[in-house]
Amino acid sequence: MIEPSDSKPLVVRKVLPLVEAALADTRVVLISGPRQAGKTTLARMFANGDRPYITLDDAGTLNAAKADPTGFIRGIKRAVIDEVQRAPDLMLAIKASVDDDQEPGRFLLTGSANLATIPTIADSLAGRMAVIPLFPFAQAEVRSSPGLMLDRLFAGEEPSTNGDVVLGKDLMSIVLAGGYPEVLKRNSVSRRVSWLEDYVSLILDRDVRDIANIDQLDRLPRLLNVLAEHAGQLINNSSFGSALGLSGVTAQKYVAILERLFLVKTLVPWSNNRLSRLVKTPKLHFIDTGLLAALREDELARLSDDKTRFGALLESFVVSELMKLASWSERRVSFSHYRTKDLDEVDVVIEDRRGRIIGIEIKASATVKADDFRGLRQLQAAGGDRFVRGLVLHDHDRITPFAERLQAAPLSILWSM
Incomplete structure (x- = not known):
């Protein structure tokens, strides 16, 4: 649990029960996510x-x-090892140790880089390690609400609201703040932006060197930028x-590092054999919209005048919140986007x-x-019986x-479901 400020209540992380369950039956548990998302706490x-x-x-x-x-690992029965990506060779030593002693819950690791994308590490700990993602605060965590939208929709429930509706400039303020715990402690916009600028500098100067x-x-x-x-x-x-004076191949490599x-x-891109005119290009999003807004120098007044930019x-923001909901859901899901060469699209396909x-x-x-449902109707036709529901999420208070x-x-x- 994390204390955002002296005057605010504790924010309970919804993946906490998943960590407890994994330690009870798995030798190595990795909490993986951005720096300053709350992994250490x-x-x-x-x-x-x-x-x-x-x-x-x-x-x-x-x-x-x-x-x-x-x-370093020899003689350690159990341990919490923080920021393990800084010494990736430790993972092979941990593998050897947990092969000798297969008791569950031996190592709880945190990592600020996605170690599961490194083939040697992923292969060496296959079957031995549970990976639990932890992102910056979700609105469901900040508001102590259920955060079960994905599970309930896939279970066939109708979408519903419980009165906790945020609209207009209040919604913009939530999006601009993002979810980093340290940012949410700061009431001043300038102090938030200053922290985020320092945060980016630290990651790009030090953490990149650890993994590439x-x-x-x-x-x-x-x-x-x-x-x-x-x-x-x-x-x-x-x-x-x-x-930037880089080749496309180099730019692709750098985007993968980020x-x-x-x-x-x-x-x-979502794919389906029944559709031949789908665009096959990935789509880009930022994990935290507070950071994105700081990089774009977006402020409330500017966005109020330019809804397109917002x-x-x-x-x-929605993609990030959906990823957070999925991180503690019992249902394994994947995310993609739908877009045709005629520019019909669905922003997120789950x-x-x-x-x-x-x-x-x-x-x-x-x-x-x-007309805003045109892409969803095409997805519904292509999915047939597999199509559970299509939603247009917007700045309104009713369904x-x-x-x-x-x-x-x-x-x-x-956050209200």
């Missing part, structure tokens, strides 16, 4: 005399772990690269393991027209039916 709840806390942010500890990974060898490190901050202006759009690596550091998220922020799909279209306006399994609904159902 959560992990330290499980540290005690039998499971000491070790952080690789300490220079001496890090040097010891890198110099002799096997010796790149020749032009100075290009990453500029690339991040370019990506911020293209949030919510299809990825064009050649265009990104040309703006994704591994949980700064951005790419949504792959739309890009809002789309990343698919469960049974192949059932929910489509989400996002609008910054209060008004929704029948409006448009057709069977197609409704407009308040953005607030992201």
Whole structure:
């Protein structure tokens, strides 16, 4: 649990029961997510005399772990090891240790880089490690609301609101703040932006070096600014690269690094054999809209006058909130986007393991027209019986039916269900 400020109540992380359950039956548990999302605070709840806390942010500890990974792990029965991506060779030593002693709950790790994308690590700990994502605060956590929208919709329930509806400038303020705990402690916009600027500098200067060898490190901050202006759009690596004097291949590599550091998220295109005119290009989003707004220099007054500009922020906000809902859901889902060469689209397609799909279209306006469901209707026709529901989420306070399994609904159902 985390104390956002002395005057505010504790925010209970909804993945806490998942960590407890994983430690009871799995040898290694990894809490994975962005820096400053609350991983350390959560992990330290499980540290005690039998499971000491070790952080690789300490220079001496890090040097010891890198110099002799096997010796570092030898003799440790249980431990919490924080920021394990800083010494990736430790993972092989941990594998050897938990193969010798297969008792569950031996190592609780945190990582600010997506170690599951590194083939040698993913393969070495397959079947031995549970990975639990932890993102910055979700609105369902901040508001102590259920956060069960995905589970309830896939279970066949109708969308509903419980009165906790946020509209207009109040909604913009939530999107502009994002979810980093340290940012939400700060009441001043300038103090929030200052923290976020320092945060980006730290990650791009230090954390990138921990996970990748790149020749032009100075290009990453500029690339991040370019990506911020293209949030919510299809990825064009050649265009990104040309703006910085990089090849498209190099730009693609750098975008992948930023994704591994949980700064951005790419949504792959949804595919279906029955449809031949689908665009096959991924779409770009930012994990935290407070950070995105800071990079774009977006403020409340500016967005109030330019709803189109707010739309890009809002789309990343919804994608991020959906990812957070999925992180503690018992249902495994994947995210993609739908877009045709005729520019019909669905911003987010959510698919469960049974192949059932929910489509989400996002609008910054209060008004929704029948034409706003055009992409959802195409998705419904392509999905057939697998199509569970299509929603247009928008700046409104009530649910409006448009057709069977197609409704407009308040953005607030992201936390009110």
